[in-house]
Amino acid sequence: xxxxxxxxxxxxxxxxxxxxxxxxxNPITAMLFMAxxxxxxxxxxxxxxxxxxxxxxxxxxxxxxxxxxxxxxxxEDVGALRAELNTRKELSKFx
Numbered sequence: 033x034x035x036x037x038x039x040x041x042x043x044x045x046x047x048x049x050x051x052x053x054x055x056x057x058n059p060i061t062a063m064l065f066m067a068x069x070x071x072x073x074x075x076x077x078x079x080x081x082x083x084x085x086x087x088x089x090x091x092x093x094x095x096x097x098x099x100x101x102x103x104x105x106x107x108e109d110v111g112a113l114r115a116e117l118n119t120r121k122e123l124s125k126f127x
Contacts, residue, residue, distance in 0.1 A: 055062040
């Protein structure tokens with residue numbers, strides 16, 4: 033059975049924000065509400081920036097790992113080339 037909803041039983045939708053009448057009645061509460069709202073936004077924004085920075089740091093870490101591996105390979109190549117150069121210098125002395 034469907035029940036009819038009376039106005040007394042209906043839930044009221046809470047008002048969002050502060051109206052001018054409410055602000056005039058209690059300005060301190062209204063200012064605190066606005067301050068809390070602003071602080072909440074700034075905290076959210078800072079958290080989003082932190083997440084972006086953490087992603088950038090992780091990307092840089094991966095790039096550094098690749099660069100370090102390349103440096104190691106280049107050092108090995110330089111060592112091999114120096115050894116070959118020294119060998120050729122030694123062989124050229126005997127000519």
